Amino acid sequence: MSEHPLWPGDSGTLLEGSRRALVQLVRGPHLSSGRHGRLWAALLNDEAAIRSRLADLFLDLVVDRESEIAFVRNVTAEIETPQVVRTAPLTFLDTAALLHLRQLLLRAAPGERVIVGSDELGDQLGVYHGKDRGDPALFGKRVNATITKLEKYGILARTSTEGRFEISPVLRLVLGADEVAAIHAEFRRIAGDGASRGADGDGAMDDDDGEDE
Secondary structure: OOOOOOOOOOOOOOOHHHHHHHHHHHHOOOEEOOOOHHHHHHHHHOHHHHHHHHHHOOEEEEEEOOOOEEEEEEOOOOOOOOOOOOOOEEEHHHHHHHHHHHHHHHHOOOOOOOEEEHHHHHHHHHHHOHHHOOOHHHHHHHHHHHHHHHHHOOOEEEOOOOOEEEEOOHHHHHOOHHHHHHHHHHHHHHHHHHHHOOOOOOOOOOOOOEEEO
């Protein structure tokens, strides 16, 4: 029986704040001091117990105290484990956008908010027009779809200014050096395939190739 029951028959052992922090972590995409101040404090106060509960679910807790952000990921183990956190399929354009946003984060000073405009992101992705190069409107829809997806997964957050988004520092943690190297290798492979098809077409990169987050 819980020492601090929240309802009749409550058998939980965590305090209410710790339980709510646990729920936010499992629900995702992340927990941050800026958006979940009370839950962030609860996490820091009861990190060991929360980490233990997550381990029971085959989940690993990642906490970045400098950025004041935390999230969970599937554990990596020698035994076969269930994939609790689902991965999201990313298009080529989604992946290119993530790489650009990560670069902007790395250029910023620690703790500095990084803001990007939808127009700026569209310009950066313009090199990947591919089959849409003759249809700017269609390419614009693809860029908007990418922005919407990154909003959904907590990478971008709308600001009070129309068309401006804050980049979540969680991207630095989710997309590490190893993942970036693998993505660049895949980009080079796709570029090589495009060049080999040059005699049959323009060889530009299309947005049909996908990556897994």
